[in-house]
Amino acid sequence: MxxxxxxxxxxxxxxxxxxxxxxxxxxxxxxxxxxxxxxxxxxxxxxxxxxxxxxxxxxxxxxxxxxxxxxxxxxxxxxxxxxxxxxxxxxxxxxxxxxxxxxxxxxxxxxxxxxxxxxxxxxxxDGQGFMVNRELGVTSAKELDGATVCIQTGTTTELNLADYFRANNLSYTPVNIDSNAEGEQQYMAGACDAYTTDVSGLAATRAAFADPENHIILPEIISKEPxxxxxxxxxxxxxxxxxxxxxxxxxxxxxxxxxxxxxxxxxxxxxxxxxxxxxxxxxxxxxxxxxxxxxxxxxxxxxxxxxxxxxxxxxxxxxxxxxxxxxxxxxxxxxxxxxxx
Structure with missing residues (x-):
């Protein structure tokens, strides 16, 4: 409502x-x-x-x-x-x-x-995906049960994330952010296990890291994002x-x-x-x-x-x-x- x-x-x-x-x-x-x-x-x-x-x-x-x-x-x-x-x-x-x-x-x-x-x-x-630190040992979004997830408010990603986790009987704790810059900071600080947004945005964010090779974009694409x-x-x-x-x-x-x-x-x-x-x-x-x-x-x-x-x-x-x-x-x-x- x-x-x-x-x-x-x-x-x-x-x-x-x-x-x-x-x-x-x-x-x-x-x-x-x-x-x-x-x-x-x-x-x-x-x-x-x-x-x-x-x-x-x-x-x-x-x-x-x-x-x-x-x-x-x-x-x-x-x-x-x-x-x-x-x-x-x-x-x-x-x-x-x-x-x-x-x-x-x-x-x-x-x-x-x-x-x-x-x-x-x-x-x-585009399509929505997930990025995690390689050290987490996760290779699929379906392994994120109970994870904390950084997500931008006011975007389609919020509903997509909720739908995907509900459909796969997974639980998560959202970490709300206002911008990609904030998401990058929170993710790098360890405030969330995964960052979710459009895959293009994840690739762009990862490219700005000092150690991009240590962060992987998981294979699942969970939405259509034209x-x-x-x-x-x-x-x-x-x-x-x-x-x-x-x-x-x-x-x-x-x-x-x-x-x-x-x-x-x-x-x-x-x-x-x-x-x-x-x-x-x-x-x-x-x-x-x-x-x-x-x-x-x-x-x-x-x-x-x-x-x-x-x-x-x-x-x-x-x-x-x-x-x-x-x-x-x-x-x-x-x-x-x-x-x-």
């Missing part, structure tokens, strides 16, 4: 805020007038969204923010990154503090409907802009358009889909309120989807993630951009 009331309250706030924002003008107009994109991101998750010592943000999710800024404002650096926790992220979006939420958030029924958000696609197909960017419900054009910016990055990889060969393909490609994507024929940008070269700028900002994946979280990075489900549909994965036509 408490959860239902809370969600309903947030939804009411979101609808009221959305109406107020609509009166002030579309999100696109606001971003252009401000000359800056406000992008909600993680408070710090290496490989996905984290500031360096100089305060410069980098990561897989950061690249999407920069691609949207490049498409809309012509400059991938015109972004203000707003760190959000699992508990504050949706409020930041519904209140108008951020224009888009690009923060490893799972697309679920209640978030899409009751919170009045629009998830515009999936940029990472992660993707979200916008406020009600501004369909802005949703289309973020959705098709993501699609442009995915399609560019499929058609072999990279940040290195894009300019050459603008001049020489005879592929009709590539021509439409790059704006050399059929001005698709006009349908979004943008110019013909919006997708070119988005791709040049950090590369196509494959380039972004490889540079930030791929197998040659400390995160070490294989493409798996996030491979192109032509390579056995789930990535599939609708046609640009």
């Amino acid at each position: 408490t959860k239902t009331v809370f969600l309903g309250t947030v939804a009411a706030v979101a609808l009221t805020t959305g109406a107020a924002l609509a009166q002030e003008g579309s999100t696109l107009q606001q971003v252009q007038q401000r000359d800056e994109l406000n992008c909600g991101v993680n408070t710090g998750l290496v490989g996905f969204a984290a500031p360096d010592a100089s305060g410069n943000w980098t990561g897989f999710d950061i690249a999407l923010c920069r691609a949207v800024a490049a498409a809309v404002l012509g400059d991938p650096n015109k972004v203000r990154f707003v760190p959000t926790t699992g508990q504050t992220r949706f409020t930041a979006l519904s209140s108008g503090e951020v224009d888009v939420l690009a923060r490893n958030s799972t697309w679920t029924f209640s978030r899409d409907t009751d919170l009045a958000l629009d998830f515009v696609g999936v940029n990472y197909y 992660l993707g960017p979200a916008v406020r419900h009600g501004d369909n054009n802005w949703g289309d802009i973020v959705r098709w910016t993501l699609n442009a990055l995915v399609a560019a990889e499929e058609y072999g358009v990279t940040s290195r060969n894009l300019e050459e393909l603008v001049r020489s490609s005879t592929n009709p889909e590539v021509q439409r994507l790059l704006g050399t024929t059929d001005d698709l940008g006009a349908m979004l309120g943008l110019d013909a070269e919006w997708a070119r700028r988005a791709i040049l900002a950090g590369g196509n989807y494959g380039e972004i994946f490889a540079a930030n979280i791929g197998e040659q990075t400390p995160i070490g993630l294989a493409r798996g489900l996030n491979a192109q549909w032509t390579q056995g994965g789930l990535l599939y951009a609708p046609p640009f036509r």
